Amino acid sequence: MQLLYLLIEIIVKCVVVFACLWIVIAYETWFMRKMAGRIQLRYGPNRCGPYGLLQPFADLFKALFKEDLIPGRSDKAVFTIAPMITITASLSLFAVIPFGNQFTIPWTDYVVKLRIADIDVGLLYIFGIASLGEYGIVLGGWSSGDKYGLMGSLRAAAQMISYETALGISIVGVLILSQSLRLTEIINHQAGGFWNWNIWYQPVGFVLYIICGLAEMNKVPFDMPEAEAELACGFNIEYSSMKFALLYLSEFFHMTAVGAVAVTLFLGGWQPLIPCLDFIPGVIWFCIKLFIVIFFFMWEQWTYPRLRYDQIMKFGWKILLPLALINLLITGLIISLKG
Amino acid sequence: MIIPLLKGLKVTIKYFFSKPITIQYPEEKRPPAKRWRGIQYFEKDERGRTKCVACGLCMVVCPSQCIYIETAEDEEGRRYPLTYELDVARCIFCGFCEEACPVKAIFMGKTYEWVEPQRKPLLMDTERLLEEKKFNP
Numbered sequence: 001m002q003l004l005y006l007l008i009e010i011i012v013k014c015v016v017v018f019a020c021l022w023i024v025i026a027y028e029t030w031f032m033r034k035m036a037g038r039i040q041l042r043y044g045p046n047r048c049g050p051y052g053l054l055q056p057f058a059d060l061f062k063a064l065f066k067e068d069l070i071p072g073r074s075d076k077a078v079f080t081i082a083p084m085i086t087i088t089a090s091l092s093l094f095a096v097i098p099f100g101n102q103f104t105i106p107w108t109d110y111v112v113k114l115r116i117a118d119i120d121v122g123l124l125y126i127f128g129i130a131s132l133g134e135y136g137i138v139l140g141g142w143s144s145g146d147k148y149g150l151m152g153s154l155r156a157a158a159q160m161i162s163y164e165t166a167l168g169i170s171i172v173g174v175l176i177l178s179q180s181l182r183l184t185e186i187i188n189h190q191a192g193g194f195w196n197w198n199i200w201y202q203p204v205g206f207v208l209y210i211i212c213g214l215a216e217m218n219k220v221p222f223d224m225p226e227a228e229a230e231l232a233c234g235f236n237i238e239y240s241s242m243k244f245a246l247l248y249l250s251e252f253f254h255m256t257a258v259g260a261v262a263v264t265l266f267l268g269g270w271q272p273l274i275p276c277l278d279f280i281p282g283v284i285w286f287c288i289k290l291f292i293v294i295f296f297f298m299w300e301q302w303t304y305p306r307l308r309y310d311q312i313m314k315f316g317w318k319i320l321l322p323l324a325l326i327n328l329l330i331t332g333l334i335i336s337l338k339g
Numbered sequence: 340m341i342i343p344l345l346k347g348l349k350v351t352i353k354y355f356f357s358k359p360i361t362i363q364y365p366e367e368k369r370p371p372a373k374r375w376r377g378i379q380y381f382e383k384d385e386r387g388r389t390k391c392v393a394c395g396l397c398m399v400v401c402p403s404q405c406i407y408i409e410t411a412e413d414e415e416g417r418r419y420p421l422t423y424e425l426d427v428a429r430c431i432f433c434g435f436c437e438e439a440c441p442v443k444a445i446f447m448g449k450t451y452e453w454v455e456p457q458r459k460p461l462l463m464d465t466e467r468l469l470e471e472k473k474f475n476p
Binding site for chain 1: 352359
């Protein structure tokens with residue numbers, strides 16, 4: 001019986017997280033376009049429904065009714081499977097992210113933990129899966145039989161290798177502080193007000209994580225794989241219809257996941273700002289923090305120009321990686337001196 | 340290196356919270372310029388007919404030759420255009436007809452939106468030109 005309850009709980013949690021995520025992602029696309037509009041002194045989408053709120057659905061139906069083209073010279077199997085790899089990888093990231101602490105179902109004593117899986121190697125899992133998503137981009141660009149696509153995927157691969165190292169090292173400081181890879185323990189370690197959040201103990205790590213995260217999800221100013229100006233949309237140039245929509249949406253999933261990990265590692269996850277505000281549910285705190293991080297991602301997206309390819313490589317290897325190493329060294333030194 | 344990046348963020352957030360300058364076209368329209376040359380209209384005389392005396396000067400001056408006039412005379416001996424055809428599809432809105440008119444009958448209006456699926460309605464006759472008057476008070 002206990003096993004059955006557990007199974008039902010997991011299925012319900014999966015469905016709820018999946019459904020909520022799609023809605024959040026749909027409105028992230030809307031919000032991104034709205035934000036682009038407002039920053040450029042336009043309105044953004046405002047024709048579909050009030051404030052353009054039905055725009056994501058209009059986009060969805062448009063994508064569904066488009067012809068699903070597969071180029072003749074492409075590797076058809078890989079071409080078809082690439083968007084699936086990307087979207088699966090970026091969706092699986094949410095399996096370990098803790099959205100909130102736990103709550104008891106009213107009139108029973110059944111405790112529901114607000115995360116799908118609470119595995120010991122949560123952080124390792126996230127970084128492993130997150131780089132899997134890049135395979136979709138690389139394979140998609142490569143298999144489309146198009147030189148721009150190939151260029152885009154090559155750049156994606158190079159960029160991933162360069163920034164993954166700095167990204168990995170930038171979070172080791174957090175691991176040293178909380179002595180665990182389990183995300184819930186990292187969050188519990190940051191309990192008791194915002195002055196306990198890791199961002200104050202690891203400011204350099206936080207900045208490095210955000211920068212490398214931007215590179216990891218191919219966002220401006222590191223959007224090399226799909227540089228519109230020079231590669232004509234890069235890796236996804238040959239994709240159309242829902243395949244394109246999946247690639248496009250997986251970018252948003254990835255962005256949300258990077259934001260959620262940033263919130264978990266550095267901003268205290270579901271922990272309230274100050275302890276006396278803990279009557280507000282943890283999920284809401286998590287959503288507020290996640291919104292702030294995503295707002296920043298979009299804000300900088302419409303602010304900065306794209307870096308040149310050699311600048312990106314130089315920045316990754318000559319500045320970010322040494323900075324991450326120095327940060328790690330100093331953190332380790334202080335922790336070991338404190339005992 | 341970091342200060343300019345922060346300055347850029349400051350600029351964009353400033354614009355994010357300011358009001359968009361978009362004119363939402365079908366709902367709100369920009370008024371045309373004072374000397375805007377739109378679709379022509381006929382000025383009426385005191386009896387509600389066209390002021391045009393069918394002298395044919397506009398027909399002569401029109402560089403795209405889009406005006407065609409047939410002259411007639413009414414019982415009082417006043418010349419009037421029996422047919423006055425202005426092909427808006429060919430008109431280049433140069434305003435020469437307005438300049439050439441000796442009796443101030445034809446004027447360039449303010450209207451600039453006119454879409455037709457067929458060519459026929461774009462051939463304006465006297466009635467249509469008189470009708471156009473009401474869009475140009």
